[in-house]
Every structure is written in C-alpha cells, then in structure tokens.
Amino acid sequence: MLIFRNGNTRFEIAGDETQFNLIVKDMGDHGGTLAPSDHWNWNLGEGGNNTGGYSSELFQRKYDHLTKLLDPWVGVTGMKPLTLEAVTRYENFLRPIDHKQLLPTDILAHGKSNGWRETDLGSVLDFSLTTTFLAAAPRRKLAICEVGGGYGRLAEVFLQKHAEPIHYVMIDAVPASLMYAHLYLRAQYPELKIGSYYAGDPYDDSYQAYILPSWRADMLQEASFDICLNIESMQEMQQHHVDFYLAMFDRLAVYGGEIYLSNAKDYVFKGQWNIPANWETLYLNNTPRSWTANHPTHVLRKSKGDHSLATGAHESAFKQQVRNWLRP
Numbered sequence: 001m002l003i004f005r006n007g008n009t010r011f012e013i014a015g016d017e018t019q020f021n022l023i024v025k026d027m028g029d030h031g032g033t034l035a036p037s038d039h040w041n042w043n044l045g046e047g048g049n050n051t052g053g054y055s056s057e058l059f060q061r062k063y064d065h066l067t068k069l070l071d072p073w074v075g076v077t078g079m080k081p082l083t084l085e086a087v088t089r090y091e092n093f094l095r096p097i098d099h100k101q102l103l104p105t106d107i108l109a110h111g112k113s114n115g116w117r118e119t120d121l122g123s124v125l126d127f128s129l130t131t132t133f134l135a136a137a138p139r140r141k142l143a144i145c146e147v148g149g150g151y152g153r154l155a156e157v158f159l160q161k162h163a164e165p166i167h168y169v170m171i172d173a174v175p176a177s178l179m180y181a182h183l184y185l186r187a188q189y190p191e192l193k194i195g196s197y198y199a200g201d202p203y204d205d206s207y208q209a210y211i212l213p214s215w216r217a218d219m220l221q222e223a224s225f226d227i228c229l230n231i232e233s234m235q236e237m238q239q240h241h242v243d244f245y246l247a248m249f250d251r252l253a254v255y256g257g258e259i260y261l262s263n264a265k266d267y268v269f270k271g272q273w274n275i276p277a278n279w280e281t282l283y284l285n286n287t288p289r290s291w292t293a294n295h296p297t298h299v300l301r302k303s304k305g306d307h308s309l310a311t312g313a314h315e316s317a318f319k320q321q322v323r324n325w326l327r328p
Contacts, residue, residue, distance in 0.1 A: 134258060141225075171217055197216055275308075
C-alpha cells in the first residue's frame, strides 16, 4: 500500500535561494535553446509578454516555498484533496493493473488520512502502467530517466515501492523544478543517496536519485536506462524541445527499454511528435487523467526493427476514438 511519509505536511518545504541562483546562472550561461519556454521561465504564471528576470524579490514572491509551485506543476485539480469523484474515475482503471498493490481497500479513507491529492492517483497510474510493460528485469538495477518531473512525485513512488535497487535521474530545465526535486526527495528519503548537479555531487549511478539540468544531459551514458519518461510537460514545450528529448530518449534507452509518454496533444504544443521508427507501440490510449479528447498515454519499446507502419496504425485507431471520446 502506498503511504506517503509526512503525508499531510510533505509539501511544507522552503526553497534554497543560494541553490536557486546557481541554477539560474548556469541556465543563463549554458542553457541555450534548452532553456524553458517563456511561460515556464522567470515569469511563471504571469504570461509570456513580460520583460525582466530573476531577482531576490521575485524568488521571495514566487519560488521560496514548494506550495507556490504545486499549481503550475500539477494543476488546481491535481492538488485537490482526494474526492469520491476522483476515486470513482480512477479505480476501475487502476485495480486490474495494480500488481504492486499500491491501492488500499478503501482508497478514499486511506487517502484522506494520508494526505493524498488527486495527482497521487495519477502517480499510481504511471507507476503501474510503466512497470506493467517492463520487458525484463534490469541488468543491475532499474535505471529510469524522467524529463520534467516537477517536485519528484513519481520518483517518490518508485523510491518507495520498487523492491529492487533503483537509479532515478530527473532532468529538467526549469530552475524551480531543479531546486525542489532535490529538496523534496531529500526530505522524504533522508536515508537514501539523493544527489544534484547543483549540490556539487559528482554524477554516477550509485545515487538512488539524481537531479540534472537538460543542458548537462551529455553526462549520461548511451544505452544506460531501462525506462525513459515524460508526463505532462512536453505538452507545454516547443518543437525543438520535444525533438531534443525524444532523440535523447532514443540515445539513453537500452534496446528493449521502455519509453513512456503521457501528454495532451491539443494543449500548448500542437506540433509533430517525431517518434523514432524503431520504437514499437505497446499501449496508446486515454486514461482517467485525460482532460481532453486527445490526451493519450503512449508506451513504447526501443527495438532494432522498423515499427513505423504499426505505430501509424495504432495512431489511426486512437484518432478514431478521439472523435467519439467522452470524458468518464
């Protein structure tokens, strides 16, 4: 059963302005085209037409406490306390795939007593679907690379519930995410080895979790990850960002490795998803988290063949469903 440490107070984490300033400076010096889009940069939540930059006053106003970032990361709905409506929407989908038994018998009662939010049902969904499609046991430890993981909501579940050794790398370009992923996971798991590029920790795979900026991703070894993930963040990027991360996943994933993409296709980013031809589609459908008709979770496996025709067939079938889709 999934039990969050410090359940009702786990988000009570103050920011670290010194670390934040290190991230901002490094992004300015080396971020280049990988720096976040305007609405995810310094003027987060203020629209994309403002001019200015990061300052101590801005940090105190917008970034000095984790709770100020929860709405941008997971949305107002995601941070709502657990409700019967949310449980009803997710439960029938989750029960058959809950092979690690994250769900209690009474989800609503347990969730309320343990401080669950609606987004935590999404974490159960992502963990369960991802591990359902794992091809085989990893060679040494399960290595996962996630892009745009916010404060670390899914990493938190993997660190708690995956029984075998794990190495979880979180890659991001948003300064607040790079800061709070480190602070949050360290607060939740002080006994684990949680590292960050901005804490001066030299990278290696001995860390249970490590936080790394996008513009330092070349530090990661080719074909060294069993799972590559992006959930709800490519949908807010630009074409060159999406192209970069898909190519990065293709470089980092082992053959037989899994790529897990869950994004709205009719939100901010409405461009081309250039899925490599050698990625085989395992699953493509909407889930209880989908708030639009074209909001699929797409699970793929990296192989050595050409699966573009089969992927096209899966996408055509999904588009047919989109035309008839009603949110449950």
